Amino acid sequence: MASVAITPMESNFLVPNATFFVELAAFLLLLFLLAKYVIPPINRAMTARQEAIRAEFAELDEAKSEAHAAEEEFKSQIADARHEAARIREEAREQGAQIIAEMREQANTEAARIVEHAHAQIEADRKAAMAQLRSEVGMLATTLAGRIVGESLDDDVRQTRVVDRFLTELEGAS
């Protein structure tokens, strides 16, 4: 290793010389040119792109919210329709039940009427039969009794009295 690595110099390299002013001017010129002609367009391009991206995102958001709204509307409509269908079904069921009840009521009334009618008929028949029986039994009995007694029992007043007594007894015995 040579001991004189640093050769004696005319000037110390830490002390500036007139180059300083050239460098100063050069850098100031560079700064001016970049600041005036280069950096503003770059800034503009960056903001323009950011703006475009933001606009696209806003559009996207809008479309998304629109789709959401449409979906909501669709869902609510479906729900409405379901509700309506359920209501109609319920109504139909109620109507059906009502109709059945009405028919049952009608049928019951009819049945009661028929039964009533039958009862009345039977009663009338019975009465008619009874009346007929009264006259016929009396006549038959007097005829029979006349034959047996051999005497005419054609006296109507007596005959009627006898028959009535007989029938009264009969009714009282039965």
Add this chain to the structure above:
Amino acid sequence: MTGLLPLSSSDITIGEHKTVVWLGMTFNIDTIISTLVAGGLVLLLGFWVVRQMKRTTEDHVPTKTQMLWEAVVGEVNKQVEDNLGKVHPFVAPLAISLFFFILFANWLELLPTELNHDTHLLPAPTADTNLTYALAAVTMLSVWTYGIRQKGWKGYFRHFAEPFPVLLPLNILEELIKPITLALRLFGNIFAGGIMLALIGLIPIYALWAPNLLWKAFDGVIGVIQAFIFALLTVLYFAMAGAGHEEHEIHEKYEDEQREKQAREAAPAPAH
């Protein structure tokens, strides 16, 4: 070691420049040329990108060069906005220009332009203190101007005696040290890189490539880091020069409130 090296290390000259004397002043002509080359490259890249952007206006797809610029511009804008509260129309371009210029100046060192021992066509201009002093001067003068304009003369100089008047010498010293560290940090890093390359150059050609490759890769990263640090510190110095105004007001308001509270508490005491 000397056996390995065909040249002795005394052949390495340190901090020597090709000079031209004009009007009684000395100019380092090699530094000036490489400065022009570095600055020219930055401008070329810048105007190229502007031209590209003019051509593609419909879609917003950036080219690769544009992405490089936008990455740097965006990052610097963010830093400036975080530290100064807004994208300052002077600070942001200053930091961007500093970054790109220093980066290209540093990377000139990686080009093998040293033809022989006497002619180095494009040495890194940042390895000359003239350039780094000039950049630090621009930065610090701007910082001081910004600080005074933000706070006014009184406010700015009162800040030197805060938080305690005892710290006045330290605060003044700090303000003077800032430009020197700014300049010498950059200079020292790139200068040292150049010396390393010169030392590696002494290794015989068959073994030279490996350390050369490694060192140049490392030096390229150093170039980026130094450019980044210079630009970042510039922004931070601006922030320091402009900050503190509102904080002090808040602080004073708080102190006033405390005083009032104490006075209120002290007043009813004699009544007892």
